[in-house]
Amino acid sequence: MITTTSLTGLSFIQSRVSEVERTALRDFLYQEARLLDTQNPKAWLDLLASDIHYYMPSQPSLYRRQLEKTSTQKKLALYDDNLDMLQRRITRMIHPTAWSEDPPNRTVRQVTNIEVLKQVDAGPEKSWEVFSCIAIYRSRNESDHDLIFARRKDLICLQPEGLRLSKRNITLSQNTLLSKNLNVIF
């Protein structure tokens, strides 16, 4: 139920993010998706901050009582990358002998549910916490195809060159990855 209080709270949060900023952040996410969908991963790398942390944990099925026990232990993840690791992935992806990239995958990334919740005070740079959902359709060869959904929580900052992705935390919607691999960027 929407109450006056919650409405007030929402407008308070939103008032800290201008419509111009909101549009720029949305377009940043769309631009990423377009570059990746049009076989331009090197241009995508240019949108990353030098301190990028790109993280996709695995999603074990756990009972609710167990979920509450948060473990600080570092576990195997699908991605837990810095800029160097992401650059290496892209180096492989565009190499002439990356057999599973040639012929290229046909992908469509749909970015939705964009929510700019608050402006984070993180040093001198202006930065925003941006939530979104992404659906990636990957079609390969004659009939291979995957449809993978994930939720994302990003930290996007404004640097002299423009907006840059500084953190991406990806929550995959699958427990067992129902694909042979995940050579796609979310």
Place this chain on the structure above:
Amino acid sequence: MSLSEIHFHAPRSEPLDNARLRSLIDLDHGLIDRRIFWDQALYELELERIFARCWLFICHESQIPNKGDFVATSMGEDPVIACCGDDGNIRVLLNSCPHRGNRVCFADEGNTRQFVCNYHGWSFARDGSLLGMHEEGRYRECVGFEKKDWGLHKAKVATYKGLVFATFDQEAGSLDDYLGDFRWYLDVLLDNDPGGTEFIGGSLTSQIKSNWKLPAENFAGDAYHAGWTHNSAAQAMLGASVSTPQGETFHVNVNGHGWEFALDGVGNVATFSDRTALRYVRSRQAEIIKRLGEVRTKMVGAISSANVFPNFSFLPGHSTFRVWQPKGPHKTEVRVWALVNKNAPPEVKEAYRKGVMITFSPTGVFECDDGENWEHATNVNSGFVTRQRKLHYGLGMGSDVDHEELKGNVSAGMISDTNQRAFYAEWLRLMTQEGQMS
């Protein structure tokens, strides 16, 4: 037999007698019949004669150290739970209620006092025994019903230096006999440090539309594909192509288990790009020589791969461990873990965690190109004519050597099909239920 001949007369309904099974695996000529990657009837027989009989990898003891800790996995297509009991012993229990068959555990891992079926509330202790059920009074009146008879079905369990195995064959020989001299090689990873090993937390699971044997035989012996399939990943991680290792290289096999390797010491661990794990392996060489001798010390981080028959594989250098769970003749579920020495410093464990993730995991730059090969090597066999064409497994015929130190069946050269042939020899032995382990 002419290879150009197409056997239009070979009927699909041909009974799976031993003569038919033997015709699929021609070890003398190094020829394998593709139907072993395709036929449903052969697959069903594999579940019965291989997966219900062999010692299968379940988990690492470090995953379930405390009473009530459990992990869920499967043996063949049979779902099982490995649980640490109140006595500290690990049980492997069929994850199916003996009342109506529903699964009694839906989590991948956790800690529990009991497993309770959602259907009628039958509950089972950590050792699988039936504790009680909804409306228990009715069963007190039920003639002939005894709770002690209706626990979860148990597999036979044994461990080797931290690795937990189980078999549904209560008559099976010991795990030690099953592994045989392969234990001498397993010690390269499991016993190079007095503190033993553990799995880094978590696992990664993916599904490949491939027959399970293709990845298993690949890890048993296919050094050959590395330089070609994985060139792009080598370029990304090393800035160079996969090079042919200098010096002696080998295939060794024992009871169908296979390990192919060079004696370069660090060739695989070098692909992590971050050099922390590489430095760790190098820094311990003198100490490992004292424990394992010179030859096995050179195997610790080396260019190598291995498979414990039927479906438990690992890359010694990368420390990536995995099972290839059969999910039908054309589908395999892969679960990946990373093994480290318990005593390794935190930064070394972290280096292995990150190294496994970026090399051999579902997102790994090397693994990305494997799944594609295995899928198409499987699904192409939907073609009737394609399926009749035998595959060449003849590389390295007659390369057997006597070696003064190396145990098991040793052959020279890692670019070879020797271990793959040994894998299929064991497959045939189990499928026909004839012959001895070798």
